[in-house]
Amino acid sequence: MSGWPNLWSDLSAATALVGMIAYALFGGADFGGGVWDLFAFGERKAAQRQAIQRAMGPVWEANHVWLILVIVVLFTCFPRGYSVLGVALFLPFHLALIGIMLRGASFVFRAYQSPQKEAATTPSVWGVVFGVASLISPILLGAAFGAVTEGAIRVDSEGQIGLIEPDAWRTPYCIANGLLALCTCGYLAAVYLTNETHGPLREDFRRRAIVAGTGTAICAAVVMGLARSEATWFYERLWSLRSLPVVVCGLGCFVGSAWAVFSRHYVWSRLFAAAEIALLIVGWGLAQYPFLIYPDITFAGVAAPEPTLRFLVLSLPVGAALVLPSLWLLMRVFKNTPLTEPVETPAAAQ
């Protein structure tokens, strides 16, 4: 492949990017669902929780496998990059991991703790843990993301790994990234839920989408403002021709989905919101490329040996041929029928 020296490493990076988009679209919405569960209020509080439980129940296991895909692609294709991230962000990753574990566990724990179909609505410790963990994990993951775009992770010529400052993952810029991630998750979840509910319940989620969407817009503005000084290289690349067109399309989709939420075109709002996230992540990827971790680690520089990359990339179509039809089946069985009649939780099933 003389015409494209880094073909396999680029394909692997693209795979990781696709995995991240999928995790943001599916896993992100799950996080958001947890947040709305925590903040359920008003006269339809119980119904809101039930709708979230019903929407997530059959799919949450599948949704979180995308995270595993990203991790596997990272450590297989860019092993040195993965280990640098693991050393530099040891603490935030562990904290996020605790959040991810508690979230998954508490979701099922809650579903199993009472025999009624109302498992989601009986107050319980695990319900709270579920909500809080859903709140914290996206913030931490977003902050870690921020530390990478900030250029805060350095590897010296001896291979010593370090952060420019010990708390470089807790700077205002990183926290703003975390909040942006959180608001985006909340927005996605609310938009998806308007597609799965009816009547006043739908209005509840529509209002939540408006709140979270506004939050997303504000956080995005703050992040951009801070990036100018905190992550200058990233800011400049984001606004350069390489990624600007994609970012502008992404922002356009955001506007589109906001319009659709206001005017109650729910199907459109879901499409636009998903496209927005996907495009913005692609924009980020283009700005970041060829750096995995700016400025010391490039994708090609830490790529695994070619046979490994080739094996992984070529196994993807085979894996996809197995997984995608199954995923389609799952969505068809549970997502196409309007969820007016309650789906039983496994604990309640006779």
Add this chain to the structure above:
Amino acid sequence: MDALTAARLQMTVSLGFHMVYAAIGIGLPLLMVLVEGMYLRTGQPHYKTLAKTWAKTTGLLFAVGAVSGTALSLELGLLWPKYMELLGAVVGHIFGLEGYAFFLEAIFIGLYLYGWDRLGPRAHWWCGVVIAVSGMLSGVFVLGVNAWMQQPVGFEWDGDRVTVTDPIAIFKQPLWFYMAWHSTLACYLSVAFAVAGWYAWRALRGQHDARISTALAVALLVGGISAFLQPLSGDLLAKYVFKTQPAKFAAMEGQFVTQTYAPLRIGGIPDEETQTTDWAIEIPGGLSFLATGDPSAEVPGLDQVPREDWPNVELTHLAFQVMVGAGTLLMIVSAWFWWCYWRHRERLLENRWLLWTLVVAAPLGFIGLEAGWFVTEVGRQPWIIQHVMRTRDAVTPADGVVGVFYGFALLYLVLGVTVIVLLRRLANRPSAE
């Protein structure tokens, strides 16, 4: 505590924890599919009730398995970055294959658990089959990675740059194949006896219906077959370890000195100071025979290995004895059960001796499973990748390892206790059988 000890303990806790749920995720779907299949054939409702009960249990335990597995895939890199750098580059893609299996499993678990009324009976059963097969496959793939740590092949490494010569080299090694069978059987065995013990307990408490005897028969069918195949696969594995990891083999057997006509030691306590294994029942020439097929063959002892490269001999030997002991007992129990079944099937549930034995034997499979992993993993020390990288060179330089270990230990404790509480609640629920 230093960072290395903390990191090793954290691996022990996380892997020991995950293994329980992984085994259940491999074993329980098999039992579930068997009884649901019987339901499809006979239409008798008690089979369906059993399948539903086991499905509910699978749903809960699978989720904990998925959560703890996700933790592992991050922890490996966070705690052992150097190890992950090499492992990722050479066999990381095996985790990719495992990932496809997880994905299928996670999707079909959703369909199976929530789809009783949304899918046709046959389609539903097939979903169960996919769960059982993909669960088994994910275990088999991850064993490929572990086998590679025991016998690293397919690459060249100069301490800095790695070149991969054959990305599927480990699948061509007998070790992977032997481990895959041995470990899959171990999962079936542990789950089957745990299930049998639970239903024997219910029978002892006075419940004598068709569900109980069906559950016992299915569990002991799977458990009994696995129990008898297990020593065969174990023997193959042991012979291979003898060839490729003589230090581990010597530690397993408490063999300090190199000798011909080496005895097989049953029990006994190895002492690293005096370099003897005391109190063992010795069968002369037994070890030489088991390792090579020739009772006069020479078995290298730990004296062939530099002292600093010894694993923990006491622990390895003890764990090996526990595993083989558990396997032997489970064979006897299965044989006894089927003998009783064959002699007086109708009065099976009145045989209190048999039922009590099954109750006592319930944890033996899991004990054997964990003990076997202690043999494999402790016996591999001080290498994290055999003869390539030492455990102490692989640990992360980051701060805070000790604190993270305590945090995770606590987290696993809370998860474990909650699972037990919820399982009890599930069992005591009137709707649950």
